[in-house]
Amino acid sequence: MSKKKVLLIGWDAADWQIIWPLIKAGKMPALEKLIKNGVYANMSTLNPPYSPMLWTSVATGKTPDKHGILGFIEADVEKQQIKPVSSLSRKTRAIWNIFHNQGLKSNVVGWWPTNPPEPINGVMVSDFFQKQYQKSKGFEDWPLPDGVIHPESFKEQLKECRMHPNEMSLEQVLAFMPTYTPQKKEEKNEKDGGVFTLSKVLAQNVSIHAAATRLMRTTEWDFMAVYYDFIDHMCHAFMKFHPPQLKGLPDHIFERNKDIVNNAYQFQDMMLDRMISMVGEDTNIIVMSDHGYESGNKRIVKMPKFAAAPALEHRQFGMFVAAGPDIKKGEKLFGLSLIDIAPTLLHMFDMPVGKDMDGKPILGMFNEQKKVSYIDSWDAMPGDFGEHSKLPQNTLDDEQVMQQLIDLGYIDKPDEDKKKNIKRAKCDNKHNLARVYLGKSDFATAKKLLYELIEEQDVDLVPYFLELLNLTVKEENYEEAAGYLAKLRGLEKTFLYTTDIVEAKILVGTGKLKEARVVLNKAIAQKPNKSALWYELAKLNLAKQFYKKAKQDLEKAIAIENDNARYHQLLAHTLVRLEAHEEAIEHAFISIELVNYFPEAHYTLGEALEKMGDLENAKIAFETAARLKPKQHHRANKAIENIEEKLTDAIELTDKVAYKHRENQIVVVSGLPRSGTSLMMQMLHQGGLTPLTDSEREADVSNPKGYLEYKPVMSIHKDNSWLEKAQNKVVKIVAPLLNFTSPAYRYKVIFMTRDLTEVVMSQQKMKGEAKTLPLQLVEKFKKQLQLVNIWKDKEPGVELIYVDYKELLNGEDATLLKITDFVGIPLDIQKMKGAIDTSLYRNRVTATNESSTES
Structure with a gap:
């Protein structure tokens, strides 16, 4: 592709859940035009979803x-103070540094965080540009300090692009809230129902837009990046008023503010339209967001008081749209992450x-598929990258930006104790780093950081124990998780965090399914609109194989949160069990569209x-499932082998018998208790198979020839690691325990069947219990x-044949040949016959008949 x-x-x-209805209503025509002429997708965020972290990931x-x-x-x-993060905090080169080195000219406007601006080839307007009015009395007294723009020669022309909130007319502001009627028209203060907040946010973003369009028009550039926080700030201030009306919100307040968020999106679209009109046909345009924003029942009317609480309403998926001469038209892309943007720009x-970048180029968006080239690291390259050679003497007061972060609720107001502030900042950032490692599934590093944090003094330990609680549940270390849950409840009497879901997971993990169901049902009765509760209840029903109930639970979860990939995947899994395969395929595809890097969804689709x-x-x-899973995906690998055999050998789809010997296979004798499993073990042993047994259970009157059992089998639901010892041997596993075998191995299961009445009566006789038949x-x-x-x-790793107990006792060659063919190795049929003692069966039948007569 050519350089454009x-x-x-x-x-x-920016969030698709708001955008799509507006596009349908014809109210975002500029974005709609880009979508029709380009590609669009969900944009997956990172954890934690804090804007300075995310936009730096976009740039790097x-x-x-x-x-x-x-x-x-x-x-x-x-x-001895705290300060906002800055460009000096970044320890790797951003995309504009690389472009500078490669001779491209870049304009960067408002990107967070870029203050102090770097000396790149082009113009950098830092994120401090529009934020310098807090200490000013009005727009007449509003100087633009040095050190906000590079190069300084652009300061004079760009300072005129700024707009002060006091320059906003009331009519301009009230265009966003047309039903508002102030007592006095000239009033615009903090207590006027949000007018001042709206005018402040609007003024800042108009300033960014004016500076960006001025540079677009007056400078030469190859790459331009412009960042708007308009939608985010408007959502934090007014999303709680967005339809549908939340419970407890007064009607008159709802009516006054209900259109503000939609109007903010439309205004953002107007700014986009202006930018589109200013570029030529040689320009590729990308519009994206770093995360989404809750607009449904997860909105919070009263935000809790803890660090970065507003991020609780950030959603996993942002939006992505791209159009231009190098971009495909009219296609939807899948599996995008915001870390993919910088590699895509390089490509x-x-x-x-x-190679040290975590993202990858979004190749599916391009008309021309060109091979990606790689370098070990741009950070290791020598040369001029437009970086600070020395610390700039910034004349700005960080307190102004700090105050804005406090106003937005992203940080708490600093304490008078400076040492305490520094300690809190260090702990918060270490906690954020632990969450980053959690997002990367590096549990060991995350846990190490969290262990260090819970040893701290004079800090709020609740968030750290909460993180450890969730981490240990993910590790399936339920005993440790239960300890953290108890610790949390002891730390704070008025516990603000919801723990019913994690409590249910712990109960399930420790085998207390009934208790888990009680917890979930109680929580659902109190909060029926919480989708995660229905999801957990569905998993509980799946564990009990109540597939219809699980389906109903998942449908309720999806009705509340329809873009959750996990919900769709589990519903697809459930539908496969219910043999509703077409519907299962539909939900598996939806799950993959939402999160492409989801091996379980690909496996369910398969x-x-x-x-x-x-x-x-x-x-x-x-194959996709196997490739995406970090560890070996045993089930997927076995399924691939099965399909390859079916494609080459034309085996029937419903046939679980391949009649092939598998290297290191495990032969399993199974069935209901008293169905002839011990006899089958004796016959296979005599025929030449080595049994896995510890001989702890001795022969008795019910089984005079012995049981050939292995005691660890009874604890297979807790520990199945011993299965490695069963390779190339035969082991007895009763039917209820088969589900706990590991998918890492291939199994040949010989399942004994017998008349259920005989099975039950034989068990009753063996236990010396009542002689009546318990239906x-x-x-x-x-x-x-x-x-x-x-x-x-x-x-996929299981093959199974059914062997009737009576036919086995008859010693028919056809039955024995079926068994040896299934196992796949020669067995001595005559010795197998020698293990049969029909007198034992006659005695049992007589006893059973006598019991039936007496009853």
Whole structure:
């Protein structure tokens, strides 16, 4: 692709859930035009979703642990104070530094954080440019300090682009809230229902827009990046008034403010329209946001008082749109992350991508598919990168920006104790770093940082214990998690955090399913609109194989939160179990569209496609699942092998028997208790298979030839690591425990069947219990047989044959040949016959009949 101009526009917090209805109503025509002439997608954010961290990741292609911006503020130990993060806090080169080195000219306007501006080839207007009015009495007394713009020669022409809130007419401000009627028209203060807030945010973004369009018109540039915080700030101030009306919100306040968020989006679209009109046909345009913003039932009327609480309403997905001469038209892309932007920009300008970047180029957006070139690291390259050679003497007062962060609720008001402020800032940033590692699934590093934090004195420990609680649940370390939950509840009597979901997970993890159900049902009764509760209840029902109930739960969760990839994946999984394969495929696709890097969703898609007979695409889905999973995906690997065999050997889709010997296979003898499993173990042993047994259970009157059992089998639900010892051997595992086998191995299951009445009565006789036939137990065993049938179908590493107990006792060659063919190695059939003692069965039948007569 040829080198062309690129315009990157950042809309902080822009969300498709607001955008699509406005586009449908014809109220965002500029963005709609770009979508029709380009590509669009969800843009996945990072954790934690704090704007300075995220926009630096956009500019560097790296996660915060690498680029160094870890929050809104940082400690200045030398001056014994805290200060806003700055461009000096970043410890890796941004995209504009690389472009400077490669001879491109860049304009960067308002990007957060870029103060003090770097001496790049082009113009950099820092994020302090529009924020210098707090101490001024009015716009007549509003100087623009030095050190806000590079080069300084642009200061005079750009300072006229700024707009002070007091320059805003009331009519301009009230265009966003047309039903507002002030007592006095000239009133615009903090108590006027949001007019001052609106005018302040509007003035700042108009200032950014004016500076950006001035530079677009008066300078030469190859790359331009412009950042707007308009939508984000308007959402933080007014989203609680957005329709539908939240409970407890007075009607007159709702009516006055309900249109503000939509009007903010439309105003942002007007600014976009102006920018589009100013660029030529040689310009590729990207519009994106760093995260979304809750506009539904997760909105918060009264924000809790703790650090960065406003980020609670940030959603996982932002938006992405790209259009231009190098971009495809009319396509939707999948699996994008904001760390992909910098590598994509490098690729657009035919520059190599740093191997140390966490993102990757978005190749699917381009008309021309060009091979990506790589470099180890741009940070290791010598030369001029437009960086600060020495610390600039910034004349700005950081207190002004600090006050804005306080006003927005991103930080608490600093304490008078400076040492306490520094300590809190350090702890907050260490906590944010731990959350970054959690997002990267580096649990060990995250846990190390959190352990250090809980040893701190005179700080709020609740967030750290809460993080450890969630982390240990993810690790399935439920005993440790239970300890943290108890610790949390002891730390704070008025506990502000909701822990019902994590409590339910702990209960499930420790086998207390009934208690977990009580917790979830109680929480649902109090908060029926919390989608995560329905999701957890669905998982509980799946564990009990109540598929119809799980489906209903997931449908309720999706009705509340329809763009949650986990919900759609689990619904697809459930639908496969219910044999609703077409519907399962639909929800699996939705899940993948939302989060492409989701191996479970690809695996579920493969399951459904295989059931539909689409083997080629099923194989692709399984291969994708195996590729995406960080660790080996045993189920996907086995499923791929099965499909390859079906494609080459034309085996029936429903046939679980491949009649092939598998290296290191585990032969399992299973069935209901007293169905002939011990006899089968004896026969296989005599026939030449080595049993996995510890001989702890001795022969008795019910089984005089012995059981050939292995005691750890009874604890397989807690520990199945011993299965490695069963490779190339035969082991007995009763039917209810089959579900706890590991997907890491191949299994040949010989499942013994027997008349259920005989099975139950034999068990009753063995236990010396009542001689009547317990019908409930018969029904329970029928259900168990159905569950085994479902289990064998869903597990790609399992092959299974059913062997009737009576046919086995008859010693028919056909039955024994079926077994040896299934196992896949020669067995001595005559010795197998020698293990059969039909007198034992006759004795049991007589006893059963006598019991039936007596009853």
